[in-house]
Amino acid sequence: MVQNKNTIKHNRLDAFLTSVQKKDIPDLVLIYGESFLAKQAFKTLSSFLLGNDNNQFALETLEGGSVSMGDIIEQVSTFSLLVSKKIVTIKNAPLFQTHQKNQEFSFSPSDLDRLIDFIEKGIPENHYLILTTAQVDKRKKIYKKIADKGLIIDCSVAQGAKKADLDEQRFVLQSITDQILSKSRKSLDNKAFHALVELTGFNLDLLSQNLEKLIAYSGKAKIISFADVNAVVKRDKKDPIFNLTNAVMVKDVKNALFYLDSLFNEGFHPLQILKSFENLIRKLILVKCLTQKFYKNNKIHLKTLNFNSFKLSVLPKIIHHDKQTKIIIEDREKYLSKEDSNKKTKIVNDLFLAPNPQNSYPVFQIFQKSENFSLNELNQALIFFSDLDYRLKSTSFDAKTAIENFIIKICSKGGFERDTEKY
Template sequence: MVQNKNKVKHDNLDVFLKSVQEKDIPNLVLIYGESYLVTQAFKTLSSFVLGKDFQKFAIETLEGRSVSMGDIIEQVSTFSFLVSKKMVIVKNIPLFYPPQNNSDIRFSSSDIDHLMAFIENGLPENHYLILTSTLIDKRKKIYKAIADKGLIIDCSVAQGVRKVDMDEQRAVLQTMANKILSSSKKTMDNQAFHALMELTQFNLYLFSQNLEKLMAFTGKSLKISITDVKAVVKRDKKDPIFNLTNAFMAKDVKSALFYLNSLFNEGFHPLQILKSFENQIRKLILVKCFTQNVRQNHTMSFGKMNFNAFKMQVLPEIILYDEHLKGMIEEHDTYFSKGDPKKKTKKLNDLFLAPNPQNAYPVFQIFKNSDNFSLKELNQALFFLSDLDFRLKSSTFDEKTALENFIIKTCSKGGFVYAPENQNRRHHF
């Protein structure tokens, strides 16, 4: 069921369009989220508004990173000689995030005001402006203006490794598979679906391409089996190492072991993996120390906190903490350099909780994950990795098994106990 008249989720778009008439669709639409779902949502919407016969002539496509605001408004305002309706889609418009490189268009505050005035005055009749973006910021005035005057289609999908996030991703893939398979009246059993999902992970374009291959491979057969999946689909997706650390910090043992095995198969050196774990644990320890020392009188569950609340309530304290730490480092640096700039130490950004406060979401994720561990568990894990680092550099053993053991012990519910049992033989294997 649609929550309100100007916002609809991607999986409810078909139901929404069946409940309205073409004339009820606002001529201003924002579609944001997963690029594959955004593309599909636009196809569905444009087909509904324009009909299938005139889409080729009625749609004007602009690239948001290389078109000026003046050109966007001019295109929407210009009438077509061929058809009565016109739809201008601006892909990846940078209204809510900075341009990705120096060649991208940068919208000024004047540009945004110009667009808001254009929206407020109303678009020409039978002219539609469709804006797409991967990210949004609901606090910005332009978002509120679009929400007030137009339609917003939410194509976002949770990207985490928590069970609830994985369940949402699985549901999106299942819906997507059902829609693609229905076109050829084919079906896929659960074993085949889960095998395909494991091979592609949450990559919607890759998932759809492999499903198309399977449909062609099975020919007249109406059922796709796990044998077909194994025969056609190869695991060609390389997992970045942060997938492993994300699963580890969420204490998702199954996913962490899966990504560890994948990284070993791709030729990652054990020390690369170990150092990634070390970096994350050190960061979590910094967070724990911050919450104990700075927020000792303000107990708070970060796991239940949303991003906006974190930015308003916690981020200002983090910035003050980092500024104080920066001052101490500079004072130390000045004292020991004796005024000689050549003796100044390097910037120690690893000690700061938020080296880039403008990009606060990764900081928010680390604080959320810190609730999964106690400070004692993190200290024990750091001792383990220190010993393992020594062993990797001085002896031969099964590195993969040792790292698997580390993941299982650290993520176990009983807590990780290592240092007391090994204090007499640490670094002496």
């Protein structure tokens, strides 16, 4: 086996792999830097190494903060009966943190010595150990050993404010944008790209998510415009609670709890957060009531419906529903107030599913995500919030824990059931 002592930048990995054979790849690899780029590098490398082998049985992923060095060595050393090759990946491997007594998230000096000894003796044939971490310390013995025996893929990006640093960040953002858009044969004009970068910042995961939204929103158009970016992306940066409610709508409990913690740290009052959830649940209930009518007479599968089909087949029904709702509200208000029929009645938009039909993409999103919930669990969630609202205004208790409990329940597989337990 060729010992490749070079450190390869993430953007040179594809070229490197085309210049070597599988047998030339070291069985020890360290990938460090930006998490998004590291994930890409791992996917590219593992696909190259495994080829047509069954990835389901050939890949073993362990979390660095919760696995012992003994478990790592055992996993790498154990042969599989199902596949000839095996890749053991240690995510977020705590190789370079300063070890402290009773600290779970770093390896002790003896752990690292044990790993170095294992590397020296040699990893079993056709087995690979891939370590990923955010940062490295090139002075450390473990880094030098990996550099000597294995391959290092550098996914770091300069974080400074100097022109050279900003140029590197810009280059990475442009490269990721081109990669994602090329799969859909789309492009982004310069004004749109500048607007996207301004709204996203150097956050590659968020950039990727926003590009996927823009691909869906732009439909058959080959060029994504500034107007598309302005319509789809603006809320991600300007509405901090949007990230929380959006995570709940896709039942992403980990991110939902993270955003909730961030909001509390930023000084948001529990009633502000509670009101946002109440508005979301009420909106989802309205959506579910309408979609139930659809399913009675039509075979519409919102989960798999694309944006253009939604605009053609579903949006007209929503607009018609809103018009009928408006008429009912106006008639009711006139009857109750006994005002002159020529006087305009103030209409609250909360009961409308598409208050701005010209900007229909957010409507499309909430209709799709409503499929993650049943009408029953939404009704139970609303009852929960009514109880919680009363208690927030009348008693003293841990509101954050109560809202966390709600998030865990509504994002869980079993769905949300009303909890009568007192917090």
